[in-house]
Amino acid sequence: MTTAESVKVTINGQEFQVQKGAPLIDVCRENGFAIPSFCYYADLALQASCRMCLVRIEKMPKLQTSCTITCTDGMIVTTQSEEIEKAQRGMVEFLLANHPLDCPVCDRGGECELQEMVFDWGGLEERFTERKNYYPEKFLSPIVANDPQRCILCKRCTRVCDEWMGEDAIEAGGRGANTVIGTFGGWLNCSQCGNCIEVCPTGTLLDATYRHQTRPWELERTVSTCTFCSDGCQMSLGSRAGELMRVVARDRYVDGINGEFLCIKGRFAHPFVNHEERLRTPLIRYRKGGKLIPATWDEAIRFTAAKLQEIKDAHGANSIGVVGSPRLTNEANYVLLKFAREVIGTEHYTASEAFSLAPFFKHMTAPLATHKDIRHAKTIVLIGGEPEELQPLTAKQVRQAVRNGGAKLVIINSVPVRLKQQATQFLHVRPGTEDALVLALAGQTDDAMAARKMGVEVGEIEPLRRMIDETQGNVVLMFGGELSTEAQTILAQLPGSIGDEENRRFLFHPLPLFNNSFGVHDVGLMDGKLNATGLLDAAGDTVRALYVAGGLLPAHLQGREQALQNLDFLVVQELFATDTTAHADVVFPAASFAEIDGTYTNNDGLVQRVRQSIPPVHQAKPDWVITSLLADALGIDFNYQMSASAVFREIGEHVPAYQGLRYPLLKDESKPVQAKYQLAGQRAEVADVLAELRQRVERMTGAGDKIMETPEVGHELFKIGTLTGKVPQFHLLAAGNPEPPDVLVSPLYQITIDSGLRRDTAIAGD
């Protein structure tokens, strides 16, 4: 960015010093002059179609649209006058000329920008007597409902679809008064993020899952954090009478890192919370092979405590394994770790995490990038991973950095991921050879070998290095789970060895899969002796009992189904009956994210609040409460007095990166707090690791075919897991989103999904 020059602007007779080139509409609003607008949307391409933002600028003929005018020196602006008001009232009258009087049945009623605008700028009566356009309400997908006649053609939807999502799935069609927003072929085959619904100021695009359910003013709103991926979007949960009705990110309710962005999972996958299949009471299997029988909490806790004590006495503390989960809050995982260490005394604790970032955290030599940093980065290097399916907010920020910010994007992947469209350079490598690129980046000497193993030209590596070298601004290094321990270490040390220059800064952005993948590392749960698969492999041998909170990943269980059978005792805390609970001796019903207070740490290292929106359903209890009850039954009182904030205070005292953090400091989602991670210096032992990495790369066969097909939209997002499987719409999407015979009726009523069509389980397992 060029350094901002400050200019003088006079607004309504008051003088202001503002940044040159700032949008006039923003400057006016920041200084307290209200300007109505529909089509203006910060950080999207300008549209100037609604003409509501008119102002008078001296020396310019006619009224000007303040959204397209940038501030220049000496500008004299009037935002309120009879002339302007007349123009604005005229515009509203035109907008309403074709707008139906539908508010009683419109789901946007009560939070509609058009309604609000009409209160302020609308006339009392309508002078147009012509017939209005009429189009029936219809469905664009199982998730997006559309009522074309309500559209005011602000085109926010088409712009977010294009600029945020890179989908370009909806566009305006037709001409003049007959223009409507539509999609090719009448059916939406996109990533179904629902962002078009969110930004639509009217009730033209609507959430079909919340269709005709309630009214916005009936909802109790709670600001919370998404529980589906590591991006940690901020969202507003709307609940009514103990039921979670919808999730939105509308900026009048919540103002987080994601703005109004959410992806399909964040926005639509919440119905699992009140699903009828939620576990209702604790369950006990009194003898192996028997049935799980409902029990009281007292009985279940007593039974579990007695069994754990018995096994500990017979086989020693290390025979009990404790498994947390990167889906649970920091509070839950911390209390679990404390339970493992202090109550049981075992060294066998871990989390059911897909891959460990421990080597990265130990060696990181540059700070973590926030999503804002990504948006304004100048160079982005993405090694492995597929953010558009697994971390959609990151993908959106990358896309905008390239499209709106002119950043350079380099993608190193064995799959031609969709983000490739935005890439300056795409290194299409052989599957499993991402390590080689890290080796090449670490020094020039291995280029030839690395290129050979990856199956790329030697000449393709040098430009990447040069691009990083020449960057003026932030360089964000992103990586997915493909990197080995050694490669993670070397990459983490890379900024330290290249060194910062005056105008260049390195930032990291790891791409773990889960909402609290960072948290499990931070509280120390990933430092146990064995990882989740290790524990399962030792089951029945050195490990006699397992205490699993949040369930095991399907990927870990695959091929190890027998392991759970071999255990003497298995305790599981879960929301639903799963493959893990099928073998459990005791099952505790846990409370979901909408029913608890806590914190998640996202892939920016931001510690964000999860807040209780509804009371726990049935007899569920928060995970950390269950663990403390068990501790209590085993004779150690953690003394948290049922308060999640007491747990977090303890985390703030014991986890170095969270030093000094308290709930009150995390109150404001618009000012998120980043954990203070210790940066490592240059480590001497890195030379050894580099040698190991070189050996590892040398061992690669250099054979194996690259994957040539671009993965389909939604191949991960729409997969059916324990949670997403509770949403009927996901089943339609997972089955390929078939178009129903009649688009006027929800496809849910028309199509029954053959379970044979369903795809396999998502890698994230949700």
Added chain:
Amino acid sequence: MSIISDIVESTKSIIKGMSVTFSYIPKAKWTVQYPEEPVTLQPRYRGQHLLHVDELGREKCVACYLCAAACPSDCIYIVAADDPRAPEERTGVDERYAEVYNIDYGRCIFCGYCVEACPKDAITHGYNFELSVYNRADLLKTKDDLLITKQKQSPNYRVAFSDEDVDSEYKEV
């Protein structure tokens, strides 16, 4: 004061009082022999609500919640739902209808704001005032009690100026 004047004074006031009482005996009587005789209500009397239906018998209410929002005593509870059937088969006039519509007469103050708010003329005040029940929970009236097609009409009242057809909507039950 002597005892004599006391007696005189009190007799005077009794006579004064009773003369008012007796003067009413020959006048016309307003006492209604309810429930033997029906009560006459004014046309704009606000009694128990009625939920109306259109000429096809479909409920007019579209579950917009405006009545609930307008209600100062918060006694209206609605659950909206989607009705994907063809227009002729629907429960209501629109795809959106009230699956549950409850009014708590333990709280209702008969202010008529809900009627005022309704954009669909779906709710009005009826004339039924016989709302006493033995169990307080029975004061919660559901759609089955409120729908004009289902509400039982009491024989215990008549509406003034009934020749003007004010309660012609009532069905014989």
